[in-house]
Amino acid sequence: MPLLELKNLSVAYRLQKGYLMAVDQVSMEVNEGEVLGIAGESGCGKSTVALSVLRILPKSARVTGAVAFGGEDVLTMGDERVRAYRWKHVALVPQGSMNAFDPVISVGAQIVEAIRLHESAGKEEAWRRARELFGLVGIPKERVTNYPHELSGGMKQRAAIAMALSLSPKLVILDEPTTALDVVVQKQILSLLARLQRELGVSFMFITHDLSVLAEVATRVAVMYAGKLVEVGPADVMFRSPSHPYTQALMRAIPNVHGDISQVKSILGTPPDLTSLPKGCRFSPRCPHSFGRCTVEEPRLLPSTTGSMAACHLVGG
Amino acid sequence: MNRGYVLRRGFYAFITFLIVLVLNFAIPRVMPGSPVQYFANPRILPSLEAKLLTERFGLDKPIWTQFLLYLVGVFHWPPDLGVSYTFYPAPVWTVIMTYLPWTLLLVGTATVATAVIGIVIGILIGSKQGSKTDTVVTSASLFLWTMPFFWLGTILLWLFSIYFHVFPAGGAASPFLSKMPLLDQIGNIAEHAFLPGLTLTLAAFAGYSLMMRNTLVEELTQDYVTVAVAKGLSHRAVLFKHAARNAMLPMITLIGLNLGYVVSGALLVEVVFSYPGVGYLTYQAVLAHDYPLLQGLFFVLSMAVIIANFFADIIYSLVDPRVK
Amino acid sequence: MTENKRVTSGVLIIGIFVFMAVFAPWLTPYKPQVVSGSPYSPPSFQHWMGTDDLGYDVMSQVIYGARISLTVGFTVALAATSIGSLIGLLSGFYRGVVDEALMRFTDVILVLPSLPLAIILAAYLGPSVITIIEVLTLTSWPLVARVIRSQTLSLRERPFVDAARVAGASDARIMFKVIIPNLLSLIAANAVLAITGAVVGEAGLDFIGMGNPSVVSWGTMLYWSQNLGAVLRGAWWWILAPGLCIAFVGLGAVLISIGVENIFNPRLRGR
Ligand SMILES: Nc1ncnc2c1ncn2[C@@H]1O[C@H](COP(=O)(O)OP(=O)(O)OP(=O)(O)O)[C@@H](O)[C@H]1O
Ligand SMILES: [Mg+2]
Numbered sequence: 001m002p003l004l005e006l007k008n009l010s011v012a013y014r015l016q017k018g019y020l021m022a023v024d025q026v027s028m029e030v031n032e033g034e035v036l037g038i039a040g041e042s043g044c045g046k047s048t049v050a051l052s053v054l055r056i057l058p059k060s061a062r063v064t065g066a067v068a069f070g071g072e073d074v075l076t077m078g079d080e081r082v083r084a085y086r087w088k089h090v091a092l093v094p095q096g097s098m099n100a101f102d103p104v105i106s107v108g109a110q111i112v113e114a115i116r117l118h119e120s121a122g123k124e125e126a127w128r129r130a131r132e133l134f135g136l137v138g139i140p141k142e143r144v145t146n147y148p149h150e151l152s153g154g155m156k157q158r159a160a161i162a163m164a165l166s167l168s169p170k171l172v173i174l175d176e177p178t179t180a181l182d183v184v185v186q187k188q189i190l191s192l193l194a195r196l197q198r199e200l201g202v203s204f205m206f207i208t209h210d211l212s213v214l215a216e217v218a219t220r221v222a223v224m225y226a227g228k229l230v231e232v233g234p235a236d237v238m239f240r241s242p243s244h245p246y247t248q249a250l251m252r253a254i255p256n257v258h259g260d261i262s263q264v265k266s267i268l269g270t271p272p273d274l275t276s277l278p279k280g281c282r283f284s285p286r287c288p289h290s291f292g293r294c295t296v297e298e299p300r301l302l303p304s305t306t307g308s309m310a311a312c313h314l315v316g317g
Numbered sequence: 318m319n320r321g322y323v324l325r326r327g328f329y330a331f332i333t334f335l336i337v338l339v340l341n342f343a344i345p346r347v348m349p350g351s352p353v354q355y356f357a358n359p360r361i362l363p364s365l366e367a368k369l370l371t372e373r374f375g376l377d378k379p380i381w382t383q384f385l386l387y388l389v390g391v392f393h394w395p396p397d398l399g400v401s402y403t404f405y406p407a408p409v410w411t412v413i414m415t416y417l418p419w420t421l422l423l424v425g426t427a428t429v430a431t432a433v434i435g436i437v438i439g440i441l442i443g444s445k446q447g448s449k450t451d452t453v454v455t456s457a458s459l460f461l462w463t464m465p466f467f468w469l470g471t472i473l474l475w476l477f478s479i480y481f482h483v484f485p486a487g488g489a490a491s492p493f494l495s496k497m498p499l500l501d502q503i504g505n506i507a508e509h510a511f512l513p514g515l516t517l518t519l520a521a522f523a524g525y526s527l528m529m530r531n532t533l534v535e536e537l538t539q540d541y542v543t544v545a546v547a548k549g550l551s552h553r554a555v556l557f558k559h560a561a562r563n564a565m566l567p568m569i570t571l572i573g574l575n576l577g578y579v580v581s582g583a584l585l586v587e588v589v590f591s592y593p594g595v596g597y598l599t600y601q602a603v604l605a606h607d608y609p610l611l612q613g614l615f616f617v618l619s620m621a622v623i624i625a626n627f628f629a630d631i632i633y634s635l636v637d638p639r640v641k
Numbered sequence: 642m643t644e645n646k647r648v649t650s651g652v653l654i655i656g657i658f659v660f661m662a663v664f665a666p667w668l669t670p671y672k673p674q675v676v677s678g679s680p681y682s683p684p685s686f687q688h689w690m691g692t693d694d695l696g697y698d699v700m701s702q703v704i705y706g707a708r709i710s711l712t713v714g715f716t717v718a719l720a721a722t723s724i725g726s727l728i729g730l731l732s733g734f735y736r737g738v739v740d741e742a743l744m745r746f747t748d749v750i751l752v753l754p755s756l757p758l759a760i761i762l763a764a765y766l767g768p769s770v771i772t773i774i775e776v777l778t779l780t781s782w783p784l785v786a787r788v789i790r791s792q793t794l795s796l797r798e799r800p801f802v803d804a805a806r807v808a809g810a811s812d813a814r815i816m817f818k819v820i821i822p823n824l825l826s827l828i829a830a831n832a833v834l835a836i837t838g839a840v841v842g843e844a845g846l847d848f849i850g851m852g853n854p855s856v857v858s859w860g861t862m863l864y865w866s867q868n869l870g871a872v873l874r875g876a877w878w879w880i881l882a883p884g885l886c887i888a889f890v891g892l893g894a895v896l897i898s899i900g901v902e903n904i905f906n907p908r909l910r911g912r
Pocket of ligand 2: 046047048095175
């Protein structure tokens with residue numbers, strides 16, 4: 001049984017008029033000890049997936065489908081149960097985690113808050129563990145009493161990771177953990193994450209713009225486009241022989257432009273407006289291989305010849 | 318506490334003090350008419366006294382001499398702000414000090430009450446942004462907020478004192494106050510202060526609740542709130558331990574800035590309730606063209622507001638670790 | 642859409658009062674300062690809002706009173722907004738020493754209790770409508786200056802300002818032709834909001850005897866009713882209407898101001 005399983009997950013945000021389908025019928029899973037990378041252009045629904053897993057979407061969101069953690073349905077959990085589930089089983093390093101900490105409370109106290117909320121640890125015990133976590137992520141232990149603004153960007157990122165690990169969860173969702181950092185610090189954070197993953201055996205859901213980052217850490221890679229999962233498979237397959245034209249375009253972009261997906265725009269134009277999607281395959285207007293059927297019928301996710309699953313009429317169909 | 322910050326705020330407060338000092342000196346002197354007429358009018362005061370005052374403040378001397386003598390007076394203890402026409406021969410300072418405590422009581426309680434009520438209501442509507450409650454409460458507080466202080470006071474006075482006889486119709490205490498047991502004394506004072514205080518509170522809380530609401534709505538979209546929810550905190554805990562706590566910070570500054578407004582309101586409300594504070598005194602000074610007293614009132618009230626603002630700054634530096 | 646509704650109802654409210662002020666002679670059953678009934682008559686068919694101590698018709702006074710209140714309100718709002726915008730613009734555009742000096746001064750006026758300041762100014766200038774306008778203008782521009790300054794600070798960093806500078810535009814041109822057009826909605830919102838402050842301020846000064854008590858305005862009505870003890874006599878009708886009018890004008894202005902601000906600044910929406 002996979003650790004986390006999303007089945008036909010759809011999320012729609014209510015707008016002033018109508019709805020915006022941010023995630024559409026996405027199914028994927030994360031297995032124990034694995035790093036699932038999720039890549040895609042800005043606005044394709046990556047963060048929305050992350051928030052659904054913790055059931056912390058804004059009130060304006062309508063969710064359908066299923067999110068199962070360890071076989072238990074997250075979407076139907078009672079209030080008490082879901083609060084106990086959060087952080088204990090799945091923790092989050094949010095996008096823009098520069099602001100993950102409450103600015104007027106010391107970082108240590110915020111870690112302690114998480115520990116004492118879920119476990120019957122005493123104050124001193126909890127602080128001792130917070131200091132240890134700081135050591136684990138490579139921040140001098142005496143800095144636990146610092147306020148967020150007293151830490152550098154890289155340190156804040158490490159502290160956010162420490163807080164995510166504070167209850168030894170099975171799964172940590174990292175939403176663009178390296179985006180706002182400079183290249184040197186990015187490298188340090190990546191190797192820290194790789195080390196933690198090896199040592200603790202924790203699973204990661206690693207969300208990013210930057211495919212080259214995934215090459216270093218991911219065991220499997222999922223690619224999203226305009227709310228849809230377009231291809232998912234083992235990392236080596238995805239990097240070596242991607243099947244979906246969109247994945248191919250992304251991969252081609254890696255070597256020459258640091259793999260930043262934003263560069264794909266210049267190659268292919270921009271993704272569609274989620275409130276007025278094209279008919280058929282959502283990628284077809286940008287796809288070099290588009291043919292008649294693509295503008296009529298939406299492709300389903302099917303096994304490809306290389307060993308991934310891809311949603312493209314050229315693959316499998 | 319951050320020493321550099323406190324020093325800087327102290328410096329600003331000092332500059333403000335200097336500007337008030339100059340304004341207070343300059344205003345009567347750039348106006349049509351002579352300083353002698355305003356501060357030592359021989360047609361109002363006994364001629365000997367008028368002469369003495371003219372001499373003491375150099376009112377017939379060049380402007381720099383006047384300014385120097387003015388400073389000497391201000392930095393004297395107790396400050397020498399001249400002699401009141403209405404309360405002759407009492408010095409302005411003494412007159413003001415006998416009335417000021419009542420105003421401080423009124424403004425102090427009203428400030429605490431407005432802040433507490435404003436913050437509570439702000440949290441209530443801010444955490445339910447866009448709901449029916451939000452719309453109704455926001456509109457109602459806006460309407461209260463646009464009512465003139467003194468008019469609202471008049472209506473409350475009519476309703477509760479004249480029509481229903483629930484509260485005394487004026488004054489700050491019964492004439493027999495000193496003969497009462499202590500507890501009754503306090504009760505008596507509270508009873509007299511209730512309606513004026515309520516008036517100030519009703520007319521001013523909306524400023525805070527709207528600000529609190531908007532700041533809270535803003536805070537609730539911050540990443541740290543998402544994390545707090547993800548950590549498994551309850552809705553209440555997220556709201557009170559994190560979001561509201563942050564949203565409350567700007568309120569401290571606002572309360573300081575608003576003091577001048579509340580003091581202004583208190584002046585008018587005191588007139589309505591014949592409450593013997595500096596507002597009532599101002600009213601009498603206006604009727605009697607008592608310029609020395611009016612200048613003194615402006616000076617003392619401005620000082621009070623500057624000092625209170627400085628304290629607000631210090632409190633801010635104690636609760637927000639980010640101030641530099 | 643609720644924003645538009647807000648603005649519409651605000652405009653409607655203010656419109657009604659403007660209509661009252663302009664057409665007062667045709668709308669009033671009596672001259673405002675002519676004895677038309679017995680003193681202190683409660684509301685009746687002859688006098689919908691009763692009469693005052695001299696037997697003048699209260700409703701006629703309320704309608705005529707709109708003239709002074711609105712004149713003062715609009716004039717002060719216009720003057721204070723102009724001064725405040727100019728100071729805020731200079732301060733935010735030049736920053737540095739200019740900013741520091743102007744903002745220090747602005748903050749002083751802002752924190753000082755405005756009423757005592759207004760009272761001493763008015764005491765020297767003598768009671769008149771002009772005095773009230775001058776005094777209220779002097780005490781109400783700082784809030785506008787603060788808002789405009791902070792907006793100018795952020796606007797001056799925008800690319801189109803840089804573009805104008807590169808194109809060789811003078812400072813004055815950048816300020817008035819490039820930055821001001823981008824501030825118009827904010828300036829409008831603040832101008833309308835200033836009406837609230839001015840109308841309430843006018844009434845306050847009148848009430849404490851700093852206006853000309855022989856002129857009919859909402860403030861002087863409240864001044865006389867206070868001085869003659871209308872409350873103690875239970876003549877509530879003399880007090881109720883002028884205050885409600887002030888509050889409604891204030892509310893109308895606030896509605897317009899919030900609506901305008903929200904339309905142009907969607908982040909605040911639903912406020
Ligand atoms: N609270 C919300 N209300 C309405 N629409 C939203 C909301 N949050 C996100 N969206 C929309 O849903 C879509 C997906 O957003 P999401 O944040 O999941 O994208 P993302 O892939 O994480 O993008 P990025 O890489 O920029 O973080 C976007 O079009 C976004 O505009
Ligand atoms: Mg995202």
